[in-house]
Amino acid sequence: MGQAAAGNLTDPxxxxxxxxxxxxxxxxxxTDLQYTKDHExxxxxxxxxxxxxxxxxxxxxxxxxxxxxxLPKVGASFGAHDVFGTVEAVxxxxxxxxxxxxxxxxxxxxxxxxxxxxNTDPYGDGWMIKVRVAGGTDDLMSADAxxxxxxx
Amino acid sequence: MTAGKAPxxxxxxxxxxxxxxxDGRRSPHRPERPYWQFTLPNRQLVTDVAPLLKTxxxxxxxxxxxxxxxxxxxxxxxxxxxxLVEHKAVRERCGLFDVSHMGEVLVRGPxxxxxxxxxxxxxxxxxxDFLIYRFPEHFLxxxxxxxxxxxxxxLRAQATGFHVVIEDLSDWIALIAxxxxxxxxxxxxxxxxxxxxxxxxxxxxxxxxxxxxxxSRTGYTGEDGFELYVNATDAQPLWDLLLDVxxxxxxxxxxxxxxxxxxxxxxxxxxCLYGNELDDATTPLDAGLGWxxxxxxxxxxxxxxxxxxxxxxxxxxxxGFTMDERAIPRHGMTVLVDGVAAGVVASGTQSPxxxxxxxxxxxxxxxxxxxxxxxxxxxxxxVPARVVPLPFYKRPAR
Numbered sequence: 001m002g003q004a005a006a007g008n009l010t011d012p013x014x015x016x017x018x019x020x021x022x023x024x025x026x027x028x029x030x031t032d033l034q035y036t037k038d039h040e041x042x043x044x045x046x047x048x049x050x051x052x053x054x055x056x057x058x059x060x061x062x063x064x065x066x067x068x069x070x071l072p073k074v075g076a077s078f079g080a081h082d083v084f085g086t087v088e089a090v091x092x093x094x095x096x097x098x099x100x101x102x103x104x105x106x107x108x109x110x111x112x113x114x115x116x117x118x119n120t121d122p123y124g125d126g127w128m129i130k131v132r133v134a135g136g137t138d139d140l141m142s143a144d145a146x147x148x149x150x151x152x
Numbered sequence: 153m154t155a156g157k158a159p160x161x162x163x164x165x166x167x168x169x170x171x172x173x174x175d176g177r178r179s180p181h182r183p184e185r186p187y188w189q190f191t192l193p194n195r196q197l198v199t200d201v202a203p204l205l206k207t208x209x210x211x212x213x214x215x216x217x218x219x220x221x222x223x224x225x226x227x228x229x230x231x232x233x234x235x236l237v238e239h240k241a242v243r244e245r246c247g248l249f250d251v252s253h254m255g256e257v258l259v260r261g262p263x264x265x266x267x268x269x270x271x272x273x274x275x276x277x278x279x280x281d282f283l284i285y286r287f288p289e290h291f292l293x294x295x296x297x298x299x300x301x302x303x304x305x306x307l308r309a310q311a312t313g314f315h316v317v318i319e320d321l322s323d324w325i326a327l328i329a330x331x332x333x334x335x336x337x338x339x340x341x342x343x344x345x346x347x348x349x350x351x352x353x354x355x356x357x358x359x360x361x362x363x364x365x366x367x368s369r370t371g372y373t374g375e376d377g378f379e380l381y382v383n384a385t386d387a388q389p390l391w392d393l394l395l396d397v398x399x400x401x402x403x404x405x406x407x408x409x410x411x412x413x414x415x416x417x418x419x420x421x422x423x424c425l426y427g428n429e430l431d432d433a434t435t436p437l438d439a440g441l442g443w444x445x446x447x448x449x450x451x452x453x454x455x456x457x458x459x460x461x462x463x464x465x466x467x468x469x470x471x472g473f474t475m476d477e478r479a480i481p482r483h484g485m486t487v488l489v490d491g492v493a494a495g496v497v498a499s500g501t502q503s504p505x506x507x508x509x510x511x512x513x514x515x516x517x518x519x520x521x522x523x524x525x526x527x528x529x530x531x532x533x534x535v536p537a538r539v540v541p542l543p544f545y546k547r548p549a550r
Contacts, residue, residue, distance in 0.1 A: 061219075064412060065236045067502045068478050086531070088480050090235050090502055091412050093531075119234075 027058035035146035207252035224298035238413035246332035246406035255300035260290035326387035331377035374421025422543030481511035
């Protein structure tokens with residue numbers, strides 16, 4: 001996985017954030033995030049109970065060049081595991097599953113014109129939605145568990 | 153299939169629609185899985201029982217950081233730097249592809265020519281799309297990796313009564329495709345002959361960097377280029393040699409490319425892929441390949457079926473289409489005419505060169521003319537589509 005592999009050995013974004021990362025041969029897995037087996041990540045809630053959701057570095061690498069990201073409207077509500085959108089790469093399409101239940105309070109408008117941000121910065125500018133969580137986030141995975149899942 | 157120019161094909165970048173997710177949950181609107189979660193039927197058979205086959209360039213792919221995937225029983229590079237980068241390189245400069253997983257079958261003997269004219273399926277369906285090279289003393293038949301066993305069995309089964317010898321040379325031959333507007337300039341300094349003298353769809357036996365090569369001006373990308381048939385042991389030295397050539401700015405002229413770019417390039421160029429546009433339930437006339445079949449050449453297997461089809465008309469036609477909305481057609485999606493299923497998408501992608509969705513589909517002849525409209529069922533949404541001329545992309549005159 002050319003791009004991802006080359007970029008991840010010394011991921012400047014991780015350094016800038018001052019967070020530690022687990023790095024497999026192919027994918028960056030920040031330890032301060034939680035994960036699903038469908039390859040979404042959840043960035044911890046702020047004071048308002050709002051989490052940021054996107055897809056992992058591993059997922060973007062596997063999908064390849066992303067050309068469309070279809071996201072829901074702000075105000076929509078989803079249950080955990082509901083489909084909240086789709087991501088279309090040149091080669092494949094994948095659905096996006098909401099890792100938590102809650103209401104969409106923001107979507108990443110930039111992805112409409114710059115879907116490749118998901119490839120270049122999945123944990124940063126390539127984020128997808130912000131959700132005000134209704135209920136717990138207990139069944140999410142740690143970075144360690146996610147690394148095991150993807151065989152890293 | 154007759155000897156001569158056949159668009160030759162290749163890999164299955166399937167994202168066939170699936171109803172069930174990999175963890176067993178059902179999705180509300182027919183999801184399609186990413187290709188890496190997907191197992192092609194033929195892939196499963198091979199990969200579950202045997203280790204993946206490796207081309208002579210396998211180590212070179214891994215060393216250069218390719219992302220490898222199982223394809224038709226082979227461990228093949230799907231991409232290196234990225235599909236779009238590789239696609240663009242082939243359209244603008246040069247890309248190298250390892251196509252060594254394809255099969256090469258030598259056919260020789262006094263009846264070789266008559267035999268190859270005769271060989272086609274009894275129902276005129278397409279067993280495979282062959283490329284046939286006619287040498288002075290023999291023929292070389294190049295077949296798809298996924299069909300190699302089937303094709304060789306088919307050839308052997310048809311050989312009864314013909315004085316021919318059929319030999320599978322696939323394991324001894326590596327195939328490197330050098331594709332793009334700078335392909336000739338890249339290769340010429342290493343070639344033992346004037347490459348400009350080899351016309352499109354012609355070939356010569358020569359040498360590249362002192363290594364014996366059948367130099368064929370063919371390809372599967374819609375660009376100018378060559379395919380080099382070389383000894384398996386010569387593949388990696390040639391691969392590395394060609395990738396190390398830099399221009400006056402120190403930038404490599406060619407980059408290594410994977411099967412992903414190969415598929416988007418061939419689709420833009422309107423070239424058929426076996427398993428998508430062609431299969432053993434499709435006749436050459438269905439697929440718009442009537443020009444390949446010369447009925448006047450006399451009876452051959454399936455010629456009666458094709459003659460009848462020619463007289464009565466086909467029931468479906470392969471067309472190219474585009475969509476104005478943001479959605480990507482995929483293999484297996486349903487074509488809707490007035491809301492009713494009327495056809496199926498053969499291939500689809502977002503065209504990297506044109507920046508719009510493109511696809512091929514089998515549709516009723518009534519909706520096959522350029523400008524005709526229908527809809528594609530994209531995960532439950534009827535997205536308007538219209539027929540456009542094939543190919544989607546034609547290389548500019550240079």
